[in-house]
Amino acid sequence: MLETERLTLRTWTLRDADFVFDMYSRHEVRRYIGRGDVMQEREEAVRLLERWSELQHPIHHIWAVERTVDERVLGVLLLKSIPASGTDGAPSGDTEIGWHLHPDAWGHGYASEAAARVLRFAFEAGLEKVVAVTNPANTASQSVCRRIGMRHKGQTDAYYDTICELFEATP
Secondary structure, eight states: OEEOSSEEEEEOOGGGHHHHHHHHTOHHHHTTSTTOOOOOSHHHHHHHHHHHHTOOOSSOEEEEEEETTTTEEEEEEEEEEEEBTTTTTOEEEEEEEEEEEOGGGTTSSHHHHHHHHHHHHHHHTTOSOEEEEEOTTOHHHHHHHHHTTOEEEEEEOSBTTSOEEEEEEOO
16 A cells, blocks of 8 residues: 555455446546547456456556545556567566546546655665656646656657557656
């Protein structure tokens, strides 16, 4: 568990399936993630939570972002291995930071607050570099990258078999 002034980042549980389904069934959330496919059934959220729970690594994790004052879940913060393009999802050797927040949580600084905490965690754990990639049209996430001190490195096709805006942070 990680904490900030307003947020708690905790492990997901199957009790969170309704929230995950609600968030990922929205086009405005999914439009810049992968192919943009929205969830159609709650069972998809359960399977996603099961996959997230299998991620057992000393540094990589996928957290539920929760507002501390009322324990309201706001979204997802991830720190994970990023797949290299052209490898059928094989790890690139780089670590990615990313966030997906429910639209009700947009515009309050939660993504920047949570991402800054996870970036600090990554460097305290010994990582030498963390990357973020965004869809070129996702200016909101690009702004978060800049707010947490990441440097824009231009466009790349090195990850996810697509062209992304690449951001990088080092300690």
